[in-house]
Amino acid sequence: MSQARRLCFLLAVAVLVAPTSLLSQCGVERWSVKTGTDPDAGKVNLASSSPTTIASLRAVPAPSPIPSNNRVSPTETTVWVINATLTQYKLENDSDYHIVISDTNGLTMITEIPSPTCVGSTSPFLSAIQNARAKFDAQFTATTSFQTANIPVQIVGVGMFDFLHGQTGVAPNGIELHPVLDIIFNPGTQTPDFIMSTTPSTLSVAQGSSGTTKISTTVAGGFNSAIALSTSGLPSGVTASLSPTSIAAPGNGSSTLSFTVASTAPTGTFNVTVTATGGGITHTATVALSITAAGGTGGTTTQLLGNPGFENGSTNPAPWTASSGVINNSASEPPHGGAWDAWMDGYGTTHTDTLMQQVSIPSNATSASLSFWLHIDTAETSTTTAFDTLAVQVRNSSGTVLSTLKTFSNLNKNTGFAQQSFDLASFKGQTVQINFVGTEDASAQTSFVLDDFALNVTTPSTTDTTPPTASVTAPANGATVSGTVTVNASASDNVGVTQMQLLIDGTLVASNTNATALSFNWSTASVANGSHSIVAKAFDAAGNVGTSSTITVTVSNGTPTTSELIVNGGFENGSTNPAPWTVTSGVVSNSTSEAAHSGTWKAWLDGYGTAHTDTAMQQVTIPAGATAATLSFWLHVDTAETSTTTAFDKLTLQVRDSSGKVLSTLATFSNLNHATGYQQRSFDVTSFRGQIIQIFFSGVEDSTLQTSFVLDDVSLQVTQ
Amino acid sequence: MKKLLLVVPFAMFLMQVVAAQQAPLSVDRPAEPNMLFDDDGGKVQIVPANLAPAAPKTFHGGAVMSSVQQVSIFLGSGWGDAQVRGRQRGLSDMAGSGTADLSEVRSRKIKTMRAAPQVDDFSDLSKTTLNDLDIQRRLDQMLKSNAIPVPNASTVFVVFLAPGTTLSLGGTKAGVDFAAYHNVVHLDAGEVRYVVVPFHADAQKHATAAARAFAEAALNPTGQGWF
Numbered sequence: 001m002s003q004a005r006r007l008c009f010l011l012a013v014a015v016l017v018a019p020t021s022l023l024s025q026c027g028v029e030r031w032s033v034k035t036g037t038d039p040d041a042g043k044v045n046l047a048s049s050s051p052t053t054i055a056s057l058r059a060v061p062a063p064s065p066i067p068s069n070n071r072v073s074p075t076e077t078t079v080w081v082i083n084a085t086l087t088q089y090k091l092e093n094d095s096d097y098h099i100v101i102s103d104t105n106g107l108t109m110i111t112e113i114p115s116p117t118c119v120g121s122t123s124p125f126l127s128a129i130q131n132a133r134a135k136f137d138a139q140f141t142a143t144t145s146f147q148t149a150n151i152p153v154q155i156v157g158v159g160m161f162d163f164l165h166g167q168t169g170v171a172p173n174g175i176e177l178h179p180v181l182d183i184i185f186n187p188g189t190q191t192p193d194f195i196m197s198t199t200p201s202t203l204s205v206a207q208g209s210s211g212t213t214k215i216s217t218t219v220a221g222g223f224n225s226a227i228a229l230s231t232s233g234l235p236s237g238v239t240a241s242l243s244p245t246s247i248a249a250p251g252n253g254s255s256t257l258s259f260t261v262a263s264t265a266p267t268g269t270f271n272v273t274v275t276a277t278g279g280g281i282t283h284t285a286t287v288a289l290s291i292t293a294a295g296g297t298g299g300t301t302t303q304l305l306g307n308p309g310f311e312n313g314s315t316n317p318a319p320w321t322a323s324s325g326v327i328n329n330s331a332s333e334p335p336h337g338g339a340w341d342a343w344m345d346g347y348g349t350t351h352t353d354t355l356m357q358q359v360s361i362p363s364n365a366t367s368a369s370l371s372f373w374l375h376i377d378t379a380e381t382s383t384t385t386a387f388d389t390l391a392v393q394v395r396n397s398s399g400t401v402l403s404t405l406k407t408f409s410n411l412n413k414n415t416g417f418a419q420q421s422f423d424l425a426s427f428k429g430q431t432v433q434i435n436f437v438g439t440e441d442a443s444a445q446t447s448f449v450l451d452d453f454a455l456n457v458t459t460p461s462t463t464d465t466t467p468p469t470a471s472v473t474a475p476a477n478g479a480t481v482s483g484t485v486t487v488n489a490s491a492s493d494n495v496g497v498t499q500m501q502l503l504i505d506g507t508l509v510a511s512n513t514n515a516t517a518l519s520f521n522w523s524t525a526s527v528a529n530g531s532h533s534i535v536a537k538a539f540d541a542a543g544n545v546g547t548s549s550t551i552t553v554t555v556s557n558g559t560p561t562t563s564e565l566i567v568n569g570g571f572e573n574g575s576t577n578p579a580p581w582t583v584t585s586g587v588v589s590n591s592t593s594e595a596a597h598s599g600t601w602k603a604w605l606d607g608y609g610t611a612h613t614d615t616a617m618q619q620v621t622i623p624a625g626a627t628a629a630t631l632s633f634w635l636h637v638d639t640a641e642t643s644t645t646t647a648f649d650k651l652t653l654q655v656r657d658s659s660g661k662v663l664s665t666l667a668t669f670s671n672l673n674h675a676t677g678y679q680q681r682s683f684d685v686t687s688f689r690g691q692i693i694q695i696f697f698s699g700v701e702d703s704t705l706q707t708s709f710v711l712d713d714v715s716l717q718v719t720q
Numbered sequence: 721m722k723k724l725l726l727v728v729p730f731a732m733f734l735m736q737v738v739a740a741q742q743a744p745l746s747v748d749r750p751a752e753p754n755m756l757f758d759d760d761g762g763k764v765q766i767v768p769a770n771l772a773p774a775a776p777k778t779f780h781g782g783a784v785m786s787s788v789q790q791v792s793i794f795l796g797s798g799w800g801d802a803q804v805r806g807r808q809r810g811l812s813d814m815a816g817s818g819t820a821d822l823s824e825v826r827s828r829k830i831k832t833m834r835a836a837p838q839v840d841d842f843s844d845l846s847k848t849t850l851n852d853l854d855i856q857r858r859l860d861q862m863l864k865s866n867a868i869p870v871p872n873a874s875t876v877f878v879v880f881l882a883p884g885t886t887l888s889l890g891g892t893k894a895g896v897d898f899a900a901y902h903n904v905v906h907l908d909a910g911e912v913r914y915v916v917v918p919f920h921a922d923a924q925k926h927a928t929a930a931a932r933a934f935a936e937a938a939l940n941p942t943g944q945g946w947f
Binding site: 025026027028029030066068069090092093094096098110144145146163164165166167168 | 747750757758759762763764851853890903905906907943
């Protein structure tokens with residue numbers, strides 16, 4: 001055993017360092033036919049097998065075309081038995097064992113055993129494939145290179161035509177046994193055996209109804225005995241009957257298993273074990289019986305445990321927490337299903353292994369059933385003393401033991417796996433830890449091997465008619481607000497909130513999805529002073545809508561203040577002190593030749609009748625909080641130009657940044673704008689709030705005929 | 721005894737790791753030159769990584785295409801890079817653009833058709849090692865989602881892998897054991913012939929490998945033609 005376990009460990013670690021392409025994958029071409037998940041899989045008669053030879057199968061004409069997802073009858077719907085010599089084998093990258101068999105004339109054909117991990121759970125071949133794979137593993141170690149052998153075998157398998165593409169050992173017509181359902185090495189010396197399958201292996205029956213499945217047995221290796229069938233693991237309120245209860249010798253046949261489900265039977269999925277015994281051999285198979293509520297309106301059953309078969313491997317046991325060495329794929333303790341199991345203890349020294357997974361059982365659960373498969377083997381010989389034990393516990397999330405469901409020991413040793421079931425309905429509404437403690441004493445090992453867990457919980461499946469609740473949590477109802485106010489809303493729902501909305505005065509202002517809180521910064525200056533309403537709404541997936549109470553607030557923003565940013569807007573400080581204006585020489589003037597708009601002084605740009613440029617500039621800062629900013633001035637233009645079409649002399653008004661870069665040209669005036677008096681010009685400069693800007697006037701005159709641009713009473717009023 | 725498992729094997733494991741680093745994994749190869757086993761046990765014809773010329777071809781009595789039309793699939797996020805994408809023009813229509821040497825195809829009276837529109841699939845595959853089964857599975861998915869046209873008797877899908885995409889074939893490695901290959905798979909859509917061209921830093925070698933595998937797909941679509 002220790003050697004096998006060592007190999008197991010090495011293989012497991014080697015997988016960690018292997019390139020990803022070496023990790024197992026499943027095939028593509030005709031994969032459903034190769035593994036029994038095709039729609040014709042039920043046509044395969046598992047109740048009988050037909051002896052044949054390699055030569056006979058090679059003589060069957062290949063179909064044309066070969067259907068990609070269906071079977072060609074009868075070759076592909078028959079279980080064939082061939083006695084031949086196994087000559088080559090290899091692990092393909094699609095996880096198949098590629099096995100070449102040869103007859104005495106050297107005729108070859110391919111037989112393949114898929115990896116059980118690549119076989120869908122609905123395949124009627126699954127348990128047989130698992131069996132064949134395990135038997136092959138016990139004889140050989142297949143690698144990614146062909147290895148040769150020379151060993152008599154009896155192979156039981158389903159016919160399958162593959163596409164010819166140069167496969168090693170392929171028959172000329174592409175016929176294979178794929179999948180192999182059983183392989184017997186040295187058949188003349190082997191104990192006769194049989195295989196059992198269930199079709200379907202999963203069955204759904206409503207309360208108060210009944211359903212059936214077929215149990216088939218196929219013999220191999222010269223088996224010749226009647227096979228007795230029985231069931232165990234039935235949930236309460238369910239009865240099972242087998243017809244017939246025994247398959248007559250030599251053991252090929254089938255039986256109908258009928259379930260009658262009482263209206264009081266609990267809903268959920270239950271694994272019923274079918275046991276077949278004959279010729280001193282016992283095999284078991286599982287039928288997953290799903291009981292649904294009468295009328296189809298009953299509960300929804302959910303399996304809560306993650307990684308229930310430990311198929312994530314030893315490197316990623318989560319959500320299980322396991323002590324070192326527990327997660328196992330050693331052939332020494334093969335799994336119940338898949339490739340991995342949890343092997344607790346088995347050291348033969350004082351040792352404790354643990355295995356735990358935490359789950360939350362819904363408070364509305366109508367049933368909660370924990371099941372798992374357990375195999376116990378031991379070197380203890382006592383039939384009375386429990387030296388090594390496995391405790392099945394339910395703990396709370398802090399690790400306190402709430403209940404010990406059962407304690408197994410070396411006294412419970414068995415030859416295969418047996419399913420164990422426990423009712424956890426009493427723990428509904430709690431987060432619990434399913435905990436296993438395997439304790440071994442100082443000598444004689446006991447191995448507790450667990451696999452294929454399920455924690456099936458049934459909850460009522462009712463239409464969600466409960467609307468979410470929504471509330472506005474800020475501001476408070478009746479509050480007086482001003483400026484920018486944060487509006488907060490929250491929501492909740494029995495299932496889940498899918499959307500939230502905030503409405504102010506009936507207008508949607510904010511929304512989100514799949515959240516239970518919503519916040520919005522409301523600038524109250526955008527609305528009139530007075531009463532305003534705030535409402536939150538919440539939606540769920542069923543379309544239910546919850547509306548909050550209406551929150552009424554009073555917006556009370558003070559009267560806006562307006563301030564003047566331009567200093568010395570009328571230029572009344574005179575020519576000697578124009579600041580904060582920056583002007584070219586002669587601009588600030590009190591000449592009577594050009595009257596001021598008001599006061600005595602003004603800015604007189606140009607008017608020379610020669611090529612000339614005058615400028616006037618003042619820098620201001622427009623507050624970030626400004627709600628309005630308006631530049632205005634009075635302008636008088638007189639000119640000696642006579643053209644009514646050509647702008648010879650121009651006054652440009654620009655907004656520049658503090659370094660003089662032009663941000664915007666607000667207007668250009670010219671000799672064409674001449675008028676007898678002043679005219680007020682206004683420009684909205686609110687967009688420059690938060691910036692330092694220069695108000696820049698530039699008058700450019702050409703070489704002849706003067707134009708005077710006379711500015712006065714410049715203003716930049718800001719409201720905030 | 722299980723305890724031994726935890727102690728002794730670690731040293732053995734280290735020894736195995738060292739040994740594995742020293743000696744490459746053994747990979748079976750068919751006896752025929754320029755052939756490798758694929759991932760489900762069949763043989764595929766490859767273009768060797770060194771692009772060494774193939775021996776003169778002989779006819780093996782099987783199928784040869786009568787006409788061939790390229791449908792390019794540029795696969796992998798690396799094709800989203802503008803500089804890399806610049807190569808697509810020279811690759812996407814090897815027959816129509818005249819950039820590829822398809823003289824042997826034409827000499828066998830195989831009609832070379834202008835390529836069908838290319839398909840871009842810029843999935844991020846940089847953290848994945850693809851193998852031939854992945855390629856088959858992706859082709860199946862693309863056919864089922866109508867991302868690529870249903871193949872007719874002339875169609876050869878040419879899958880150009882983006883830089884940074886790692887590819888293996890039956891345990892062998894792209895760039896080491898082969899520069900390109902062609903294969904066939906039977907899906908719900910029928911017989912799907914395809915060429916897989918890993919990215920090559922050298923644009924000329926990249927194009928040469930693609931053209932050669934494309935030509936060999938036409939000459940030897942199912943393994944018993946000219947090779």
